[in-house]
Amino acid sequence: MPVVYSIARWMAKRLHKRQKLQQSLRWYERWGVVRMSSDERVDYAGLLHDSGKSEQAVDVLSKLLAKEQHAHAYERRAHIYNEMGKEEEAIADLNDAILLDSGPYIYWYTRAITHHDRGEYELSVRDFKEALERREDSKASTYYEMGNVYMKMGSFAEAEACYRESASNPAKAIPHYYFRQAQALEQMNKTEEAQDALSKGIKLQDEWRRLSDLGAAMLKERTNYSPAAVASFLKGAQDEYGFRLFESKLHEAKGELDAALSSVDEALRQYPNAAELQLRKGSLLRQLDRHSEAVEVLTLLKENNPLWLPAYMELSTAYRTLGTHDEMISMLQSAKKHFPEHTVVRFWLADAYREAGRDEEARKENEELTDMEPNDPLNWKQNAEINIDADRYGEAEQAYTKALQLEETADFYMRRSFSRYMEDRYEEAMMDIQSAIKLDESLLKESKTAYALGELYAGMGNWELAEAEYSRALAQEPDNPQIYDRRARSRFAAERITDALADCNRGLQLDGNHARLTWLRGLIQYRLDDHEAALIDSLAYSELLPDDSQGHYNLGLIYNHLDRHDEAIASFSKVIELNPFEAQAYLERASLWYHHSFDRIRATDDLAQWLLYAGGEKPYGDRFEMLNEIRGFDDEMRTRAKEHFLQVYGNSQYLS
Known part of the structure; x- marks a missing residue:
């Protein structure tokens, strides 16, 4: 070989070895492909590829392979094909390389990577295992790559074992080995072990970050990765904010919110302008009930990133x-203005209107949402909930039907069952529950299912079956006073008074301030002629719900039986004050005025009021017939009440 080419060859190889790629490339070109050996052409093709001239590199290798079967040339061309996205061609070349020479580690490793990129995970694992048997000094990086494949397969225990092997020699480990091991451990619900592994990765990453090259040389030395791969790892560590974002999430998973916040603050010292970190800080401050700080952080984040949707959503959550x-609605309205086609924003806004009691706006927002995205069942579920808020159960039932047409779920059947129950469509509601159970048999083990069936049987007046279902619900949830209330009412309706009283006692032992149970026990004790006990419960109920006229009405009845007539009159007067249209309260008070206060004038007035409200739309004759049927008043009182009614209300607008 002429000396000029010998010099060119020497310079090309020397510069290539020193990673001075462009200078080396010029000397390779002076040297000339025709003067290179087969192995030298393979090296030259690799340099062309690393210099961004992949097509030319493939051409060099293809011409070589057209003349001879060269295993290393097949491998190098496969590597280039792989990075060009030509996986079929890469696999074919690697198969040929392995057929020619199955010994080299790199052939199996490269084919494993290619199978992984093609989603052929089992084949990828097979080839990685072959590679592991062929080269000791690359085991760490090979275990790491095989761990990544196992993660894709959902085989987290196997992945963790691979990452543990990759990091078994600290002198060969890189931060990502520990990071990925921690991720695998988290998937295995081994949070503490994940924290231990991650702490090693963070410590190493912090050390490397202080180096002038951010650890690039250390990565290259420990893995022998290409410059592009090294750069990718460096960027990955930066994208994970030195792995402190994941550290924060592990702390949060353990309920260590202060520690989670500290991890974010440390990351922010290194990456002060990272929006994702600021978002997470706002979220953690909110969870720590440091609301004003959360709002301050998130407001600044939104102002600095006015077109970043997560800032709006998290800030709206803080206000919520x-x-x-x-403020929550205003934030979501701003988000909607910037992102009018984003359906999640509209969904949240409709929910915000609901929570604020702005029902009409919620309905309108949801209507726009269902027009935009009619094929999302959750939009129809929200539509149904809005209708239930407004007691429009028929429309709610229609919305759940549309949701079920899009996605048949047990939850939607259970919800539609409630809508039908509220419309007294008990048989259809029962069929929905049966459909839900068919889709999810675990519902049979849940108290809510038994409770719902109990409600349906009660609605149909089948007290025996209702009691059986409530009993089944109590067996699964024995500390729920609400279920005791419902079973007590079923027993009371079935005239099982003593059993109903026992349920009231059990329920009130669980919740002494349960208003419905207190009311029912008072009524039961009244029925059992235990008027003193009934009075205690009725007084307690009136204190719990002072604006419920029924409670004061019951008090009036009890006081009357106890011959405490003045207090009875006061109770019925309270009923009339709360509900002036309560006809029976006028009649009870009229009897007290007449029999115990001997006040015929007031009694006459109350009887006339009773006629007005009890008569409804009845003509005069029917009203007066009602007056004749009541007992406890003499004919003179009836006549006076009739005359007073005609005099005061005869031409009243109430009768028009």
Whole structure:
């Protein structure tokens, strides 16, 4: 070989070895492909590829392979094909390389990577295992790559074992080995072990970050990865904010919110302008009930990133937690303005209107949402909930039907069952529950299912079956006073008074301030003629719900039986104050005026009021017939009441 080419060859190889790629490339070109050996042409093709001239590299290798079967040339061309996205061609070349020479580690390793990229995970694992048997000094990186495949397969225990092997020699480990091991351990619900592994990765990453090259040389030395791969790892560590974002999430998973916040603050010291970290800080401050700080952080984040949707959503959540509905709605309206086609924003806004009691706006927002995205069952579920808020159960039932047409789920059947129950469509509601159970048999083991069936049987007046279902619900949830209330009412309706009283006692032992149970026990004790006990419960109920006229009415009845007539009159007067149209309260008070206060004038007035409200739309004759049928008043009182009614209300608008 002429000396000029010998010099060119020497310079090309020397510069290539020193990673001075462009200078080396010029000397290779002076040297000339025709003067290179087969192995030298393979090296030259690799340099062309690393210099961004992949097509030319493939051409060099293809011409070589057209003349001879060269295993290393097949491998190098496969590597280039792989990075060009030509996986079929890469696999074919690697198969040929292995057929020619099955010994080299790199052939199996490269084919394993290619199978992984093609989603052929079992084949990828097979080839990685072959590679592991062929080269000791690359085991760490090979175990790491095989761990990545196992993660894709969902085989987290196997992945963790691979990452543990890759990091078994600290002198060969890189931060990502520990990071990925921690991720695998988290998937295995081994949070503490994940924290231990991650702490090693963070410590190493912090050390490397202080180096001038951010650890690039250390990565290259420990893995022998290409410059592009090294750069990718460096970027990965930066994208994970030195792995402190994941550290924060592990702390949060353990309920260590202060530690989670500290991890984010440390990351922010290194990456002060990272929006994702600021978002997470706001979220953690909110969870720590440091609401004003959360709002401050998130507001600044939104102002600095006015077109980043997560900032708006997290800030709206902060306002929601605070219960400041106007601010929450305003934030979501701003998000909607910037992202009018984003359906999640509209869904949240409709929910915000609901929570704020702005029902019409919620309905309108949801209607727009269902028009935009009619094939999302959750939009129809929200539509149904809005209708239930407004007691429009028929429309709610229609919305759940549309949701079920899009996605048949047990939850939707259970919800539609409730809508049908509220419309007294008990048989259809029962069929929905049966459909739900068919889709999810675990519902049979849940108290809510038994409770719902109990409600349906009660609605149909089948007290025996209702009691059986409530009993089944109590067996699964024995500490729920609400279920005791419902079973007590079924037993009371079935005239099983003593059993109903026992249920009231059990329920009130669980919740002494349960208003419905207190009311029912008072009524039961009244029926059992235990008027003193009934009075205690009725007084307690009136204290719990002072604006419920029924409670004061019951008090009036009890006081009357106890001959405490003045207090009875006061109770019935309270009923009339709360509900002036309660006809029976006028009649009871009229009897007290007449029999115990001997006040015929007031009694006459109350009887006339009773005639007005009890008569409804009845003509005069029917009203007066009602007056004749009541007992406890003499004919003179009836006549006076009739005359007073005609005099005061005869031409009243109430009768028009």
